[in-house]
Amino acid sequence: MIDIAIFATLLILGYIFGTFSEKKHYKSIIEREEKFKNLPTIMLKKPLNPNEIKESKLVNGSVVISIDFFKKFVASLINIFGGNVTVYETLIDRARREAILRMKEDGSTASEIINIRIETSSISQNSKSIGSIEVLAYGTAIYR
Amino acid sequence: MIITNIEQIPNKEIVEHFGVVSGSTVRAKHVGRDIMAGLKNVFGGELVGYTELLSESRDEAIERMTAQAESMGANAILNIRFSTSSVAAGAAELYVYGTAVRVN
Numbered sequence: 001m002i003d004i005a006i007f008a009t010l011l012i013l014g015y016i017f018g019t020f021s022e023k024k025h026y027k028s029i030i031e032r033e034e035k036f037k038n039l040p041t042i043m044l045k046k047p048l049n050p051n052e053i054k055e056s057k058l059v060n061g062s063v064v065i066s067i068d069f070f071k072k073f074v075a076s077l078i079n080i081f082g083g084n085v086t087v088y089e090t091l092i093d094r095a096r097r098e099a100i101l102r103m104k105e106d107g108s109t110a111s112e113i114i115n116i117r118i119e120t121s122s123i124s125q126n127s128k129s130i131g132s133i134e135v136l137a138y139g140t141a142i143y144r
Numbered sequence: 145m146i147i148t149n150i151e152q153i154p155n156k157e158i159v160e161h162f163g164v165v166s167g168s169t170v171r172a173k174h175v176g177r178d179i180m181a182g183l184k185n186v187f188g189g190e191l192v193g194y195t196e197l198l199s200e201s202r203d204e205a206i207e208r209m210t211a212q213a214e215s216m217g218a219n220a221i222l223n224i225r226f227s228t229s230s231v232a233a234g235a236a237e238l239y240v241y242g243t244a245v246r247v248n
Contacts, residue, residue, distance in 0.1 A: 010186055018188035045150050053154035058147045064195045068188030115150045121228040140148040
């Protein structure tokens with residue numbers, strides 16, 4: 001009985017705090033994406049007009065985001081029936097966008113950032129669960 | 145030392161190749177951070193401690209790679225790549241590698 005009570009409490013806490021932090025995070029992501037709209041990030045390896053370039057430098061940004069208890073529970077339910085695990089989709093989307101934003105903050109005075117790579121790896125306490133994920137974004141900042 | 149992840153350095157000519165250089169670190173976080181992360185696993189959100197830890201160790205891996213390149217006589221590293229793998233529960237390996245060259 002106590003077990004069920006603890007479980008339900010964790011579930012409710014996870015839902016309330018998880019939803020709150022996700023909303024807050026998305027709001028700040030959208031705000032900062034608007035701010036860095038004028039800094040182009042390109043996948044091309046070769047810069048345009050290489051003669052004008054003064055300096056080039058490696059920039060990176062990384063973030064570790066954890067899942068909450070409610071999402072973990074929902075994901076384990078979806079695992080039984082199959083289908084899109086939307087709760088994980090938003091988690092990973094947030095992490096990627098945050099990593100790219102931090103990379104842009106690292107090279108905020110650059111005129112463009114080229115050859116961007118994004119890497120995702122999962123960090124977990126035990127090997128079974130997703131737990132938390134790390135996303136690293138890196139590229140070369142070009143100063144003209 | 146110029147470090148980039150593109151294949152050339154704009155406006156500079158490569159005069160000598162030294163081959164692959166690499167650096168790696170394996171880090172574990174201390175128990176306090178693990179407990180905090182366990183709590184965060186209930187509430188969700190960013191694990192600031194882990195983010196700091198991983199970026200610190202990544203900087204250290206870059207430093208080791210740079211030291212190796214300097215000892216060879218290179219002054220730039222091109223086309224670098226990062227990779228992360230978890231070795232055991234609670235420890236992560238950060239690996240960075242690239243090509244050491246000399247430019248004029």
